[in-house]
Amino acid sequence: MSEIEALVLREARLLDEQRYAEWLELFAADAVYWIPTRADQQSPNEALSIIYEPKSLLAVRVERLSRREMHVQTPPSRTVHHVSAIEVDGDAARSALIVAEWRSGEARWFAGRVTHKLRKESAGLRIVLKRVDLIDGEAPHRAIAVPL
Amino acid sequence: MHRAAYTDPALFSLEQERIFRRAWLYVGHESEVPQPGDHILTQAGPDEVILARREDGGLSLLHNRCAHRGARVVSEACGHARQLRCPYHAWSYRLDGSLIGVPLADGYSKELPGLACVPRVESYKGFVFACQAASGPSLSDFLGGLRSAFDNLVDRAPAGTLTRFGGSLRLEYRGNWKMFLENAVDLVHPGFVHKSSVDAARAHPEALAGDAVTQQGAQMFLANGMRATQWDEVPLHAFPGGHVYMGGFYKQGMIAPEREDPVFARYRKALVERHGEEKTAAVLSVDRFNNIIWPNVSVNARFGAMRIVRPLAVDHTVVDVVCFKLDGAPPEMHDLTLQFVNLAASPASLVASDDLEIFERCQRGLGEPGNDWIDMGRGALADRRQPDGSIVSRGTSELPIRHQFETWKSWMGL
Numbered sequence: 001m002s003e004i005e006a007l008v009l010r011e012a013r014l015l016d017e018q019r020y021a022e023w024l025e026l027f028a029a030d031a032v033y034w035i036p037t038r039a040d041q042q043s044p045n046e047a048l049s050i051i052y053e054p055k056s057l058l059a060v061r062v063e064r065l066s067r068r069e070m071h072v073q074t075p076p077s078r079t080v081h082h083v084s085a086i087e088v089d090g091d092a093a094r095s096a097l098i099v100a101e102w103r104s105g106e107a108r109w110f111a112g113r114v115t116h117k118l119r120k121e122s123a124g125l126r127i128v129l130k131r132v133d134l135i136d137g138e139a140p141h142r143a144i145a146v147p148l
Numbered sequence: 149m150h151r152a153a154y155t156d157p158a159l160f161s162l163e164q165e166r167i168f169r170r171a172w173l174y175v176g177h178e179s180e181v182p183q184p185g186d187h188i189l190t191q192a193g194p195d196e197v198i199l200a201r202r203e204d205g206g207l208s209l210l211h212n213r214c215a216h217r218g219a220r221v222v223s224e225a226c227g228h229a230r231q232l233r234c235p236y237h238a239w240s241y242r243l244d245g246s247l248i249g250v251p252l253a254d255g256y257s258k259e260l261p262g263l264a265c266v267p268r269v270e271s272y273k274g275f276v277f278a279c280q281a282a283s284g285p286s287l288s289d290f291l292g293g294l295r296s297a298f299d300n301l302v303d304r305a306p307a308g309t310l311t312r313f314g315g316s317l318r319l320e321y322r323g324n325w326k327m328f329l330e331n332a333v334d335l336v337h338p339g340f341v342h343k344s345s346v347d348a349a350r351a352h353p354e355a356l357a358g359d360a361v362t363q364q365g366a367q368m369f370l371a372n373g374m375r376a377t378q379w380d381e382v383p384l385h386a387f388p389g390g391h392v393y394m395g396g397f398y399k400q401g402m403i404a405p406e407r408e409d410p411v412f413a414r415y416r417k418a419l420v421e422r423h424g425e426e427k428t429a430a431v432l433s434v435d436r437f438n439n440i441i442w443p444n445v446s447v448n449a450r451f452g453a454m455r456i457v458r459p460l461a462v463d464h465t466v467v468d469v470v471c472f473k474l475d476g477a478p479p480e481m482h483d484l485t486l487q488f489v490n491l492a493a494s495p496a497s498l499v500a501s502d503d504l505e506i507f508e509r510c511q512r513g514l515g516e517p518g519n520d521w522i523d524m525g526r527g528a529l530a531d532r533r534q535p536d537g538s539i540v541s542r543g544t545s546e547l548p549i550r551h552q553f554e555t556w557k558s559w560m561g562l
Contacts, residue, residue: 035496037315044490045483047315048471051496052487056355056362060369064348064498071341072505140320140466142508143501144494 004088007125008095008116012081015147020062023147024055028119028126031055035148037137039113050137050144061147072145077103079146083114092117097132099148110148111135149522149553151514154324159560160462167443167559168193172270172277172290174445174456175199175209177472179274179311180226185243188226191458192266192278198222198232199276200243209266209278210245221263232263273302274310293387293538297439301449303431306418306476310452314486317469319495323507324514325444325459326552328467331503332438332446332455333392333548335379336526338372341506345498346373360409360484365491369498382437382543390442390555392548395435411480418476440548442555452482453489463511469493524549 007026014023027033035050044052053061064070078101085096092115099110117129132148152159175190176199187200189212196212198221212220214234221234221241231248233240240248245263250256268279270287275298277287288295302310321328331337339346349355349369356366386392419428439447444457452472459465471489473482493500514522527545534540541547 037317045479045486048317048469048486048494049490050317050494052490054359054362056352056358057365057491060345060348060352060355060366061498063351064344067344067347069347070344070502071509072501138315138318140318141495142320142322143504144496145501 002088003125004091004093004116004118005086007118007127008086008093008114009083011116011127011130012083012097015081016079018065018076020065024059024062026127027055027058027130028121028128029055031058031126031128031130033058033147034129034131035137036131036133039133039137050134050141051147065145070145072143075104077101077146081148091119097148099146101146108142112137112148149524151520151522153553153556154326154511154514155462157462160459162560163459163556164194166561167556168459169195169280170284171443171559172268172279172285172287173443174275174441174454175269175278176276177274177310177312178207178271178276179309179472181207183228185228185230186226187222187229187232187243189222189224192280194459195280196220197266197278198263200232202243203230207269207271207276208244209269210241211264211266213264214239215247215261215263216250273298290389291441292389292391293385293536294389294391294393294439294441297393297436297441297447297449300431300434300436301447301452301472303423303427304419304449304452304477305474306415306422307474308422309475310472311475312470313473313482314471314489317489317494319467319469319493319500319504321465321467321504321507321511322463323465323511324462325457325465326556327507327510328455328457328465329440329442329444329446330549330552331507333384333394333440334546335382335384335394335543336376337503337506338379339374339376341502342369342372342499344502345369348498349373361487361491364484364488368488368492372499376544379543384541384543384545384547386539386541386547386551388537390552391440392442392551393436393439394543411478415474415477415481418478422476440552442552443559451488451492452485453493455493463515465507524553 011026032054034052038047041047080100082098083095087094095114097112097114101108112132112134115131119126119128173193175192180188181201184201184203187198190199198210198212200208202208212222214221216239217236219234219236221232231240239250241263245265247260247262266278266280267282272287349366355362382394384394446455454470456468471485524546530545531539531541531547
């Protein structure tokens with residue numbers, strides 16, 4: 001398994017294990033985490049995004065996930081991020097993602113294609129961009145609390 | 149109010165008939181159908197309708213139901229066509245709904261109908277509303293004291309017009325539709341519901357020194373942490389017809405009313421060219437946050453954003469969030485609009501997600517017996533009726549909720 005593949009899988013597992021602080025560390029200082037509403041979206045300035053966050057805001061998101069008063073995670077979700085069909089192309093990886101989430105007596109699913117852009121830094125391989133193109137980014141969604 | 153107002157399916161059906169098929173409802177913006185032939189699918193209350201620009205430049209609103217066997221005529225969210233043709237037996241219609249022709253026309257013994265039209269469609273400064281009641285107050289009278297919300301939004305555009313852009317964010321919750329707009333003007337909930345995002349933002353003070361997007365997000369998260377005494381300084385205004393706004397929001401200094409950066413300076417200059425210095429200052433000083441247009445719209449003029457609440461069932465609601473470009477403003481302003489709305493209103497927003505969770509908890513709770521009557525009396529003693537017929541109260545009052553229910557009772561005939 002390539003280092004890039006291993007990172008993509010580890011990133012998904014850290015989310016399932018709710019190790020959000022370690023998850024955040026996988027992102028480079030100038031990284032962006034993006035869930036656009038449209039699959040053909042080239043930039044966050046074309047259309048609204050479900051999430052478009054530079055690492056500075058992602059850090060606030062992760063901080064909040066550790067707070068007891070986060071109502072939408074009381075009780076917390078259990079998730080499985082199922083990653084498959086990883087294709088490594090230079091410093092990028094494309095994959096297919098299905099997330100199953102169970103919370104408060106209900107299960108639901110998300111599905112989409114993921115693009116990771118990566119960079120070798122002195123501390124190791126880091127994510128510069130994680131983009132999740134949901135099959136239904138334009139559809140109504142109930143609250144999304146755990147990163148996809 | 150009895151909890152049945154949020155939980156009884158029979159009352160929900162009555163709301164659909166008496167409110168959502170009788171009141172003026174927002175159906176779209178003129179910029180979505182600029183050219184003759186342009187059309188979009190939208191909702192007029194419970195009914196799916198086609199908003200179309202006709203050859204004569206006027207607007208039609210047609211029920212999306214073939215007059216023959218009832219198939220949906222249009223199935224794409226937007227399109228451009230000179231005529232609408234049903235895919236089933238090819239009945240075809242003009243954009244005013246009238247029938248052009250049907251196959252085997254000589255076999256019919258009577259005149260055939262066209263697409264059903266919504267009887268009243270009017271635009272207020274580009275915002276298109278529809279009313280399924282053939283008579284009643286005009287749109288302008290219906291909007292009443294809250295016409296000012298649209299006036300201010302349009303006045304903020306250096307070119308004097310707005311363009312809908314950026315698609316939409318769509319939220320869903322398993323709760324009653326009324327909760328969303330009640331919550332939008334409940335200034336006591338932020339300190340409790342949004343505590344996790346306030347605390348998280350406070351733990352990352354460096355975000356306030358970040359790029360423009362990060363800064364604006366962090367300010368918005370922190371603003372929810374104001375004390376009750378500060379919220380009280382945000383007066384609530386309720387107008388006849390159920391419309392409400394909260395004013396004085398930005399004076400608290402949590403979110404600055406005007407920015408000091410080169411982009412905003414260019415924008416302001418363009419606005420002065422249109423309005424002159426005095427009116428520009430007046431337009432930009434309007435510091436309302438949410439303007440609630442009863443029964444189902446919230447407008448934020450400062451950020452060019454609008455939310456439309458769509459009831460699906462007594463315990464199921466969708467909210468569409470849309471944005472407008474201020475025509476003539478620097479494009480960077482529009483980038484910030486989108487990014488503010490992402491952070492404030494997306495289903496994954498650190499703020500909105502906790503609201504959605506609370507609505508679902510309320511809905512589950514209200515389904516349980518005991519304490520059947522919901523108290524919404526907070527701050528009633530501070531309500532002050534004004535000479536213009538509006539009511540003003542302090543920020544922590546439940547005036548908006550009481551006021552929305554007074555209007556609800558009158559439309560429901562209860």
